[in-house]
Amino acid sequence: MFGLTTLGTLHTAISLVALWAGYQSLLQRGAIDPRQRLGQVYLWSTVLTCLTGFGIFQRGGFNEAHMLGVLTLLVVGLALLPLRARAWPYAQTVLWTLTLFFHMVPGLTETFMRVPLGAPLFAGPDDPKLKASVGVVFLVFAVVMAAQVLRMRRRQRATPLGAAALRP
Template identity: 50%
Template sequence: MFYGLTPLGIVHTAISLVAVAAGLVAFFHYREISPATRAGRAYVIATVLTCLTGFGIFQHGGFGKPHVLGVVTLVVLGVAMLAGRSGFGRLSAYVAVVAYSLTFFFHMIPGVTETATRLPLDAPWVTDRDNSAALKGTIGALFVVFLVGATLQVLRLRARRARGSDPRALRRT
């Protein structure tokens, strides 16, 4: 095992890193995750694969919180995709951008947790994933970053709509 990971855990981690990288590219280049872009499509595919591979990992017992997070992530991705097809009427663009961003935040929860409980190898930063104030604070801070980012995305979409441009229009690459 590599850093305490099973072969499936290694594959799962690699795919999740692809998802996070694609999400960051989408945020920095397009200011949102959208399947209309190459980075957005890569993000969605890698996020689905991350969830699916995560269902086979039971390092901490049976079906648990990480598995529930995978299910919730897939549901939120479904909502985002439905919104992208105008499934929420005038609110569709807003629902989609917030939902995709929320799934990115969901990537951060296990990412921070697993990193903090595994590194450094000889003395991990966090030894109790369920009761660590530092871990809870870090995830809380990341949630605030999500809220600020989602607010900025919604404001940008509102400004586009006020100018009369399609709030879902992105450059396709």
């Protein structure tokens, strides 16, 4: 189906679970919180997406998509650190949302290099239309991340204890 290997199909299915959990979490809670059920689903499906992606070599050897998987795992690991810095809850929220953006890059690339069948939207990973699309998606995510930080700051100011409001 769509030129995917068995591993590619499994990888795609897991990544769709991650996308669903990430967007559900954003819609319901305003952030991805790995302490919550949807956040746990997002965390583990993201890790599995990265790990299964390392076995896919449709375009030769280790490439940019594999590097994005490494970067995603590094950002996930960083976001899980229990640091006590005052700004850390803000950074964690932004890092989790950034990982969701990372999912979108290969998602857009791989999907629209195959769809619609027979006349895909993008000719390849270097297609200028793809790069522009990724840029637009990044801008949307940048706005979402800024809104998350502003929301957290408003909640912190409105809560007498302050720190309790920093939870996403």
